[in-house]
Amino acid sequence: MREEGKISALQAMVYQVSIVSATAILFTPAITAKHAKQDAWLSIIIACFFGSLQVYTAISLAKRFPNKSVVQYAPQILGTLPGKMVGFIYVFYFFFVGYFIQQEFAALMCSSYMPYTPSVVFMLILALLAAYAAYGGLEVICRVCSIVQTLVFATLALIFLLIIKDIKIWRFLPPLENGLRPILLGAIPPGGWFGETAVILMLYPFINNKEKAVKTSLLAVLILFITMEIVVIGAVGLGGPAETARSLFPTFNMARCIKLEALPILERQDALFMMVWVGGMMIKLTTFFFAGILGLAQWLNLKDYRPLILPSMAVMTALAVQAWENIAELFSFSGEVFPFTIILVNFIITGFLLTIAGIRNIILKNT
Amino acid sequence: MKRQVLLILVLFICFITGCWDLRRIEDLGYVMAMAIDRSSNEQIRLIVQLPNPRALGGGQRGGITPGASIDVKPYRNYEGIGPTMFDALRNISHESSRRLFFAQNHTLIFGEGMARESVGKVLDFLNRNVEIRPGLTMVFIAKGDPAKILDIPNPHSVVPALRINDIMLWRGQTSRFAPVSLSRFLETLSLEGQEPYAGVIEATPNPTARVKEGEKTAPQPSLSLRLTGAALFRGDRMVGFLNETETRGLLWVLNEVKGGQIVFSCPGPKDNKVTIEILRSNAKIEPEITEGGIIMTVKIREEGNLVEVEGPLDISKPEVIRELDRLHAEAISQEVMAAVYKAQELGSDAFGFGEAFRRKYPQKWKKIKKDWPEIFPSIKVHVQVDARIRRMGMISKPPLLGP
Structure with missing residues (x-):
């Protein structure tokens, strides 16, 4: 495998944040509020703990094999054939989420301002950008992520400041109206998204200050937690749980509904939101796609991943085009199937690998 | 050459803004x-x-x-x-x-x-x-x-x-x-x-x-x-x-009063009026369950400036202002009650009394929410107003009153 350059633990954190933030910002409030209603903000807290557990599992596994990625050491843990199979699951997971992102991107673009443009145009443009970024390599991607993420958070902070006067505390009352169950149900999808930070499994070999990786990974979860709380509190506090659960893109609605009678020029920040969100989606796809082709190249024992970029991008876009018939299918999938799929990969399979590796270690020591 | 091609391609972007839309x-x-x-x-x-x-x-x-x-x-x-x-x-x-x-x-x-x-x-x-x-x-x-x-x-x-x-x-x-x-x-x-x-x-x-x-x-x-x-x-x-008075009664409870005028009669025998300009207000609904049924207490805090006095009233005295505060609070409470009576007559809980009840007693609300349209017209509403006059413009005593 060619040397992919070195990144710092902090850059890895930005990568981890970027891989989650864009879709989490847009979809968390609706999906969480559907179950948890006014307690959606409590769901996020629970999801945050679950996310921390997932990323901690991932990093404990990564620490055992500091110079290899999970695709490379899975055969070492499980034996060649099952190891390769598990490796392929990881690789496919990245592509799978990748084409899911393309569909989600097209969903908002086509629903909001460009209904007459075929959705494949959006998927293709996003894919080409991501492919171009992937040619740049890991270091370049990390730097782009830092720039875009700064803009995303700045915009989010601005929008939150503009709506904070309209957030009403009573919209969050009474807490725990229907007990704990709905809150736990609401915590599953964001919990899954938090788990996407387990991409550290692929990045760990390239980090030059590995001792800091645990701290920065947990910091990444914390940053995402604050982000999600901001959008959830903003959306529920502004429109109430019922309206939030009904809308398909609650955060986008939040930006649309900014009302300032004194300074109307600051109203209607949806264009600004759209701009940074497109940027966020682009890096989100890039991070998944890059992890995917890197894994694929390692899985195939190739020297370089670059020849794989265009073919796999073409396959991914084709999968995206055919995957979901309409937006209702896409949304029920993203709420009911998708979180469990990624929890399976990020938590269950990673935990399984960690357990087996631990058992092997004990056996090795004893013999 | 490569750079020129790239430049042309970049220029093409200008023609495709908005795509099909x-x-x-x-x-x-x-x-x-x-x-x-x-x-x-x-x-x-x-x-x-x-x-x-x-x-x-x-x-x-x-x-x-x-x-x-x-x-x-x-x-x-x-x-x-x-x-x-x-x-x-x-x-x-x-x-x-x-x-x-x-x-x-x-x-x-x-x-x-x-x-x-x-x-x-x-x-x-x-x-x-x-x-x-x-x-x-x-x-x-x-x-x-x-x-x-x-x-x-x-x-x-x-x-x-x-x-x-x-x-x-x-x-x-x-x-x-x-x-x-x-x-x-x-x-x-x-x-x-x-x-x-x-x-x-x-x-x-x-x-x-x-x-x-x-x-x-x-x-x-x-x-x-x-x-x-x-x-x-x-x-x-x-x-x-x-009507317009009842509307402000509704807006008091909803916390939407951004200002306005309150007119009420001076203390004393003659029918003279005092006018207050509302500066700010804040309201809270406190539901309560008693044996006699549900009681809603609306607590309103209001601050205003005195803008007009018709009668010969020595408003430079603090005790007179205190008396005006009381009358002024009563005027607000009358507005609210007018709105409550009208809304109960129409059977429309625009105040959110039911919501206030749900927030305080979520479990009890589940039992009564089906019957709320029937309960609402019969609930008792109490209004507690704490109204304060803060300032009185450029003069203290009205010109009618000698020095």
Whole structure:
């Protein structure tokens, strides 16, 4: 495998944040509020703990094999054939989420301002950008992520400041109206998204200050937690749980509904939101796609991943085009199937690998 | 060579902005106000107001023939009729040279007839469409034909839609009309313990229009556009109107009073009045379950300035001010009670008493929420007002009172 350059633990954190933030910002409030209603903000807290557990599992596994990625050491843990199979699951997971992102991107673009443009145009443009970024390599991607993420958070902070006067505390009352169950149900999808930070499994070999990786990974979860709380509190506090659960893109609605009678020029920040969100989606796809082709190249024992970029991008876009018939299918999938799929990969399979590796270690020591 | 090709490719980006959804600003008809009513054959009748930028743009109105008495109107109203909202608005495209664009629309008016039947059917479109901003669109009920209201002339703020916006910005002058944003309207509709309300808009005769026949000056418009009071709903059906005093009673409880005037009688035998200007207020509903039923206590804190005293009242004395505070609080509490009686009579809990109850007693609420429409008219409401006069303008004693 060619040397992919070195990144710092902090850059890895930005990568981890970027891989989650864009879709989490847009979809968390609706999906969480559907179950948890006014307690959606409590769901996020629970999801945050679950996310921390997932990323901690991932990093404990990564620490055992500091110079290899999970695709490379899975055969070492499980034996060649099952190891390769598990490796392929990881690789496919990245592509799978990748084409899911393309569909989600097209969903908002086509629903909001460009209904007459075929959705494949959006998927293709996003894919080409991501492919171009992937040619740049890991270091370049990390730097782009830092720039875009700064803009995303700045915009989010601005929008939150503009709506904070309209957030009403009573919209969050009474807490725990229907007990704990709905809150736990609401915590599953964001919990899954938090788990996407387990991409550290692929990045760990390239980090030059590995001792800091645990701290920065947990910091990444914390940053995402604050982000999600901001959008959830903003959306529920502004429109109430019922309206939030009904809308398909609650955060986008939040930006649309900014009302300032004194300074109307600051109203209607949806264009600004759209701009940074497109940027966020682009890096989100890039991070998944890059992890995917890197894994694929390692899985195939190739020297370089670059020849794989265009073919796999073409396959991914084709999968995206055919995957979901309409937006209702896409949304029920993203709420009911998708979180469990990624929890399976990020938590269950990673935990399984960690357990087996631990058992092997004990056996090795004893013999 | 490679760089030149790249440059050309980059230049191409300029031609593909908007992809298939290119919209030129000069092709769009910016809807400034929309009114929805039932047509005679039970279809949806949609009236939209588009500005005429050329006539709005200043210079001499009517342009070509100086001194012409007929001005070019700076707006044009279109009417479309169809079985659904979308159908009605697309029907307008047969007449309009511009594509209707709703993102700048601030005013949504329902005809009274339609509101009394149901507005629920059209709300879906208004919430679903991306161009309509629920947070920025204000909901009104028209007393009378909305088409007539949207065509009331005025020498300044010529476009009626913009006039409505401007009047609304000054709602804190009296707090006696109740515009509500579409998003709030939808939210209250989805709440079980609260019913929606909307502002009311009407055409009133203009008593200052007294120009005689044959006089040179242009006549004053004979009608004025007036925002007044509130309309209460039960579910998606309008059930009645509140007058202006009752409307402020409602707004006190909803914490929407941004200012206004309170008039009450002076202490003492003569019928003189004192006027207070409201500065700020804050209200809280506290539900309580007693043996006699549910009691709602509305606690209002208010601060105001004294602006007018008719009688010979020595208001430089603190104890007089204290007495005025008490009377002033009573006046507020009367306004609130007037609104409560009217709302209980109409059976519309626009105050959110049910919601306040749900927030405090979620478990008990589950048992009674089905019967809430029957319980609401019988609940007792207490109002506790803590009103304070802070300042009194430029003089202390009124001029009538000697030194």
